[in-house]
Amino acid sequence: MRLTLAAVGSLFLVGAGQANSDFLVSTDWLEQNLNNEDLRVLEVSVVPGKFERGHIPGAVNLHWHTELVDPVKRDIASRDNFQALLRKAGISEGTTLVLYGDSNNWFAAWGAWIFDVYRVPSVKLLDGGRDKWEAEGRPLDVRPSQYPPGNITLAERNDALRARLGDVLAVAEGRTDTALIDIRSADEYNGKIFAPAGVQELAVRAGHIPGAVNVPWSSAVAADGTFKPVEELRALYQGVGVDGSKPIIVYCRIGERSSHTWFVLSKLLGYEVRNYDGSWTEYGNSVGVPIANPAGTVWGGT
Structure with a gap:
């Protein structure tokens, strides 16, 4: 008999002193609850094919580059397409969702953002992601996961979670009092490089948006890929003047x-x-x- 989350309790445990467990689950908790019928595990990894070579048992693969975006224009998936994708994955009203992926949950977090844009409740990240799961020798499966179609109905987009070009331009020109955080590497932020080596999506200018402070995304994670304790996280951003007292916009290269x-x-x-x-x-x-281009790097030159 499959147990429900209600039967085992709904406490999503993370490490002692760790960040808000309402939005995180530990690898221990997930392994103990893989058979819960009202839980769905979703992998959103950067590297195509990694899921097929082995994934958390029962997980469903979401392709970030084809299924979570509009296939023609640059945009997130439409409400209708995203809803169809989730129903196909067996997601219904009341399903608890746990997202995980490689690269310290880069695209899993991006997936969580899209879920939030469409106001889907009960979405959590696996703290430490795929790398921690594998490092601990936890089970992997190569069999595809199939479920009866779900019945979830999505709300319209919550545009309050998304910033546009005009919004960041207003910050750059000093027309709005909003904190702006560039989470790329210091070399990207300072204009020394245009983008990390090997990426396809490029800009023809180097540097950062004026007014942005630089806090690389990796500053928020421990060596094992889990999030640092909440007090450390708060101090990290307070160190660059971001304390939550005013709205914040974050950006990188393509948003992941x-x-x-x-x-x-x-x-x-x-x-x-x-x-x-x-x-x-x-x-x-x-x-x-x-x-702002402190390094002075110019397209086509050095």
């Missing part, structure tokens, strides 16, 4: 790493945060916008 920081600031610290998913590939390719 900034979703990780969005999750930290919004879900774990409770701040008012928007994710600018256009990020540097939109801003750095826009004509006439102000740019």
Whole structure:
């Protein structure tokens, strides 16, 4: 007989002193609850094919580059397409969702942001993601997971969670009192490099949006990929003047790493945060916008 979450209790445990457990589950808790019928585990990884080579038993794969986005225009998946995807995964009203992925949950956090945009409740991240699960020698399965169709009905988008080009331009030009956090590496922020090596999405300008402070996304995680304790996280952002007293916009290159920081600031610290998913590939390719480029790197030169 399969147990329900109600039967075993709904406490989602994380490490002692760790960030808000309402939005995180531990690897121990997840392994103990894989057979709960009102739980659905979803993998959103960066590397295509990783799921097929082995995944958490019962997990459903969500392809970030085809299923969570509009296939033609640059946008997140439409309400109808996203709803159909979730129903196919067996997700119904009241299903608790646990997302995980590789690269310290980069795209799993991005998936969580999209779920939040569509106002889906009970969405959590596996603290430490796929890497921690594997490092601890927990079970993996290569069999595809199939479920009866779900009945979830999505709400309309919550645009308050999303920043646009005009919103960050207002910050750059000093027309709005909003904190802006660039979560890319210091070399990207300072304009030394245009993007990490090997990526396809590029901007023709280097640097950052004026007024942005730099807190690389990786500053928020411990060596094993789990989130640092909440007091450490709060101190980390207070160190650059971000304390939640005013709205925050986060950005990166295409919006996935900034979703990780969005999750930290919004879900774990409770701040008012928007994710600018256009990020540097939109801003750095826009004509006439102000740019801070301390390194002075120029497209086509050194």
